[in-house]
Structures are given as C-alpha cells and as structure tokens.
Amino acid sequence: MTSLFAIVDGNNFYASCERVFNPELEGRPVVVLSNNDGAVIARSNEAKALGIKMGVPAFEIKDLVRRHDIKVLSSNYELYGDMSRRVVETLSRFTPNLEIYSIDESFLDLGDFYNVDLNEYARTIKETVKRWTGIPVAVGVAPSKTLAKVANRISKKSAKANGVLVLTDERHIEEALKRTEVADVWGIGPRYTRKLAAFGITTAWHLRNVTDAFARKHLTVVGLRTVRELRGMSCIDLEMVPAAKQNICTSRSFGKTLTELGDIRGALATHTVRCASKLRSQKSCAGVLTVFLQTSRFNDPGQCYFNSRTIKLDCPTSSELELLRYATGALQSIYREGYRYKKAGIILQDIVPDNQVQLNLLCSPNIDRDMKLMRALDSLRDRFGHKSVRYGVQGIKEEWALKQENVSPCFTTRLEDIIRVRS
Numbered sequence: 001m002t003s004l005f006a007i008v009d010g011n012n013f014y015a016s017c018e019r020v021f022n023p024e025l026e027g028r029p030v031v032v033l034s035n036n037d038g039a040v041i042a043r044s045n046e047a048k049a050l051g052i053k054m055g056v057p058a059f060e061i062k063d064l065v066r067r068h069d070i071k072v073l074s075s076n077y078e079l080y081g082d083m084s085r086r087v088v089e090t091l092s093r094f095t096p097n098l099e100i101y102s103i104d105e106s107f108l109d110l111g112d113f114y115n116v117d118l119n120e121y122a123r124t125i126k127e128t129v130k131r132w133t134g135i136p137v138a139v140g141v142a143p144s145k146t147l148a149k150v151a152n153r154i155s156k157k158s159a160k161a162n163g164v165l166v167l168t169d170e171r172h173i174e175e176a177l178k179r180t181e182v183a184d185v186w187g188i189g190p191r192y193t194r195k196l197a198a199f200g201i202t203t204a205w206h207l208r209n210v211t212d213a214f215a216r217k218h219l220t221v222v223g224l225r226t227v228r229e230l231r232g233m234s235c236i237d238l239e240m241v242p243a244a245k246q247n248i249c250t251s252r253s254f255g256k257t258l259t260e261l262g263d264i265r266g267a268l269a270t271h272t273v274r275c276a277s278k279l280r281s282q283k284s285c286a287g288v289l290t291v292f293l294q295t296s297r298f299n300d301p302g303q304c305y306f307n308s309r310t311i312k313l314d315c316p317t318s319s320e321l322e323l324l325r326y327a328t329g330a331l332q333s334i335y336r337e338g339y340r341y342k343k344a345g346i347i348l349q350d351i352v353p354d355n356q357v358q359l360n361l362l363c364s365p366n367i368d369r370d371m372k373l374m375r376a377l378d379s380l381r382d383r384f385g386h387k388s389v390r391y392g393v394q395g396i397k398e399e400w401a402l403k404q405e406n407v408s409p410c411f412t413t414r415l416e417d418i419i420r421v422r423s
Helices: 013-021 045-049 058-067 077-090 120-134 143-156 170-178 192-195 203-206 214-228 262-283 321-333 367-384
Strands: 006-008 030-033 041-044 069-074 097-101 105-107 137-142 165-166 248-258 284-295 305-316 341-353
Touching: 006 045, 006 077, 006 120, 013 030, 013 041, 013 077, 013 262, 030 045, 030 058, 041 045, 077 097, 077 120, 077 170, 077 214, 120 137, 143 165, 143 170, 143 214, 192 214, 203 214, 203 262, 248 262, 248 284, 262 284, 262 305, 262 321, 262 341, 262 367, 284 321, 305 321, 305 341, 305 367, 321 367
Parallel strands: 030 069, 137 165
Antiparallel strands: 006 105, 006 137, 030 041, 097 105, 248 341, 284 305, 284 341
C-alpha cells in the first residue's frame, strides 16, 4: 500500500469540457443539463455564484438564464468521456499506478516521491493537464486518500493554494482538518453528519480525535477506517483494476412518449447492445436478464403502467444476438396497447467471468461463431463509434432519442464534428 496519494479533480468538469472548444464561454455562466434537458447537473463557478443549485429543474431558472445570459447546454457524455480519457492518459505519465475514481477524478500513487519537491511536482501535474487537454484541475496530496480529498477541496477554495495543496506536515494537516466541516469528509453522509453533531463533532479535526471504540460503535468499521485515514494512516488502497460489476443496467427516459411497440423495441435493442458491450469489456457473461417498461409516474392513475419480466438464460452469455432475442421476447410479453410509455430498460444479473461459464446441452451451438462476431463488432465500434454498426431491430430513426436541444458537437470522436480552420 502506498504511503502518499494525490487526487486530481477536474474543475466543473462538464462545463470545462465545453469551454475547451468554445472559448467564448470563458467568464460566462454555464450550466449543463441532465438527460432530456431536465435538471442542472453541472455549473461553472459563475453559475454557482448566481445561486444555481445542483439538481434544480431547468424550467425553474428560466428567468435567471435570461437576466444573466447564462449558457445552457445539453449533456454530451460522448465528449466528456473522451476528454476524461485524455486527462487520464496525461496523468499516467506522472506515475505508473493510478486509479480512475470517477469521470473527473483520479488517485495517483506518489509513494516513491518523498525526495522531490511535492508542491512543484503537483503544480507540474496541474499545468501539464491544462496545457495538453485544456481542462483545469486541482491537485491534493497527502498520506491517505481521505486526507488527499481534504487537500483537494481546500485547494479549490483557497486563493493562496491556487489549485494545489500538499498536506504532509502535521501542523498543516491539523489546520486543514479544523477548516473542514465533518459533512465534507469523504465517506461521511448526511445521516452520520447529524449523528455526529449530537455528540458535538462538527469538524474533521473533531472526528479525527474520537476514540477507535467510539468510531466502531457509532460509525461501524467503515467509519473507523475514515477516522484512521484522517490521522494519516493509509487504510484505503488504490484500485488500479476496477472491480467487475455484479449488475449492469442500461435505461433511458424517452425524448417523447412512445406508443408503438416497434419504437420501444428499437430503444430496448440499443440499451441491450450497450449492456452487452459493458459485459464484454469486463470479460463477463450474464445468466439472468430483466426487462422493464413504464409510463410517466405523473400520468393520471388510469394511464399509469409498469411491468417487468425476468428471464433465466439457458447459458450465461455476452452475445448481443442471444441477449437481443431474450430481451425482445420479454418486451413483447409486457407491452400493452393504449399507454404512452416514457421509459424502458434492461438489467443483467448473475454475472460471472467469461472463463468460468458452465456449459450445458441447452447452450447455443454457435457460441464460438457469436464470440468471433462480437470481437469484430467491438473493434469496429472502438474505431468508428458505437453507432457505426447497428442491428435492424434498432431501426434508423431513433424516435425515442433523448431530448438534447442545446447539445454541442462531439469535437474529438466524430469526423464530421472536428473543428475546421480556414486560412
């Protein structure tokens, strides 16, 4: 286990990705909306200063948008995912060991870097990421992951730190913990915050100084680990290989309500292909499949409908051909005419490594052929995008597609969207 961690966190990541390719947004309030342009999921600092909260419905800020010339954008996950990949590739040049914690956060192992100027090294990381990708980041360095998160948070708020803070000196750690509310400690949620407040524990410094017995009794073993991390004891190691998911779900609300089975089938088929791709990416197969279909919960009671069907597969698989066959059959059994549907999805369960699948007489005789086809499809999609190869059941016109009235181009992943410079 390493003795020194850095966490690199993209500042207002979605908004920053948009600004890389549209410099006119610099200094202007920017918000990014969720699926179907429903609610705010990302804000620039300028938007935060106007009091816009995370999760607020888009219709509630219409007047604010007009008064302050706020740029409102639909989410562009294809762009954000590719920009995240570029940031991670840049970070990998600074250490052989790193953990991708989320789309905008990565932990780095700096355990062998005590003989270097850590402040200078962290600042080099920050400046290199900005120069190579255009994404502004903050860097926190400390002896444990939890302390590194504290350092990262303060580095964003402190003008003196200017996006870089190293916490290795005990005096500096104490000062940082006294400035950090217990609610802002990584792993301490609202319920524990209220519980700790009843004992007068309101800062990270208070939490660090509780006894092990108190932490174990009131915060469980996980809370005790957090307390020890605040003391500078590394208890949470890097996860350089993400754990395989035990359940995989893909679902989306439709951009508009659907009534025809064919349109819903196209949406479900696309979700099924996505799930199968995720399965293969972690070298797994699924043994159970659940399909669900529902109307809007805001419909009149007589127009509300929800149903699902779960199928145990004859043999665990990651073949899109097999999964599509089962999924479309399940949809057929739960679809009812006369309803205006808002959402459909698929859940894969009983997931096992693909090298541990127990074959039986009911398994498809075309397993090897299907897997060769899947590898070919994955290769094409990796090279030309996920929509480059489609099944007939997915259809051509995506009547169910998300509402994205203000989506930006996919500047880095689609040839037709690459910026053109004319001289």
